[in-house]
Amino acid sequence: MPHGPGTRRRAERTALERAVDEGVLIVRSALVVAVTNQIIRRALQEHLPFDEDVATRVTRDEIDRLAAEQASAAVRVRKLRRMTGRSYGQSRHQFDYRPEDADALKLREAASKGVARELAARRDDDAFVGGVVADARSRAWDDVGQTVVDRLGWAARPADDYDDGRADRLRDLVEGDLAALRDAHPRPGRP
Numbered sequence: 001m002p003h004g005p006g007t008r009r010r011a012e013r014t015a016l017e018r019a020v021d022e023g024v025l026i027v028r029s030a031l032v033v034a035v036t037n038q039i040i041r042r043a044l045q046e047h048l049p050f051d052e053d054v055a056t057r058v059t060r061d062e063i064d065r066l067a068a069e070q071a072s073a074a075v076r077v078r079k080l081r082r083m084t085g086r087s088y089g090q091s092r093h094q095f096d097y098r099p100e101d102a103d104a105l106k107l108r109e110a111a112s113k114g115v116a117r118e119l120a121a122r123r124d125d126d127a128f129v130g131g132v133v134a135d136a137r138s139r140a141w142d143d144v145g146q147t148v149v150d151r152l153g154w155a156a157r158p159a160d161d162y163d164d165g166r167a168d169r170l171r172d173l174v175e176g177d178l179a180a181l182r183d184a185h186p187r188p189g190r191p
Contacts (some may be wrong), residue, residue, distance in 0.1 A: 015107060020114035024122075026130065027066050027115060034062045035136035040144060050140075055133045060123055067119035074112035081105040 013021070040060045042048045084102055122128040 001110060014109050015180040016114065019107060019111035020118060023070070023111055023115035024118050027070075027119060030066065031059060031062050031132045032135045032139060035059050036139045036143065040137055043140070043144070050137060052133060055136060056129055059129050059132050059136075063119050063123045063129075067116045067123070070112045070116035071097065074109050074116065077105055077109040077112060137144060 035055055035058055039050060039055060042054070043050070081102055084105060
């Protein structure tokens with residue numbers, strides 16, 4: 001397929017691009033869980049209704065926190081990578097890095113920086129934040145609703161023919177069961 005001047009189609013994303021994209025997806029999932037928990041806690045503990053403005057603020061605060069966490073991780077990995085260059089011998093455990101691990105650590109550092117940058121950019125992206133809030137609200141509803149259904153257990157949708165004969169069942173209840181109950185336990189001063 002021909003491309004115009006100045007455009008080039010890349011066959012594959014780089015390892016860094018994939019790492020950043022995957023990191024953002026993981027962080028987005030963490031955001032949805034954190035906001036879901038806030039919505040549920042607010043509803044059940046504080047008896048407050050869903051408030052989109054509150055959920056949006058919580059989402060942006062979480063984005064700030066997670067971006068700072070990613071930036072901090074990049075600093076830790078950079079320090080670790082620098083120390084690794086002075087290491088010698090064989091690794092004794094999975095976190096005992098050696099010079100041959102430098103490229104992988106460099107990628108982790110760059111990925112953490114990239115995720116932090118992406119989060120900072122998406123913090124003020126109303127569509128991104130709104131999507132997180134909508135997903136969190138839906139998940140909160142599903143979680144709370146499922147808990148209610150699990151606790152009730154017996155609650156089910158009425159049968160399709162529930163309305164058939166309903167008037168007769170109500171008349172039988174009033175004239176039969178309730179009348180028999182009244183007659184079995186007469187109240188003083190009532191006939």
